[in-house]
Amino acid sequence: MSFGGHVFSLLIKVLLLVGFIFCLVFTFVGSSQWWWPALALLFAFIWGMKLGWVFQRWVWENG
Numbered sequence: 001m002s003f004g005g006h007v008f009s010l011l012i013k014v015l016l017l018v019g020f021i022f023c024l025v026f027t028f029v030g031s032s033q034w035w036w037p038a039l040a041l042l043f044a045f046i047w048g049m050k051l052g053w054v055f056q057r058w059v060w061e062n063g
Contacts, residue, residue, distance in 0.1 A: 008053060012046060012049070012050055015042075015046050016046060019039060019042045019043060019046065022039060022042070023039055
């Protein structure tokens with residue numbers, strides 16, 4: 001894996017950790033439900049980026 005790939009992988013892990021902490025904090029701070037859609041969007045964004053990167057790499061290798 002290239003240096004850029006390692007950085008991207010680390011970024012994904014950091015974003016997942018931030019999302020998890022975000023979830024925990026708002027679970028304990030308040031019972032308001034506004035953050036559920038925000039959290040869903042965050043994870044959708046993360047996985048969308050990851051899947052997009054995997055697809056792009058597959059295209060490079062097979063294209």
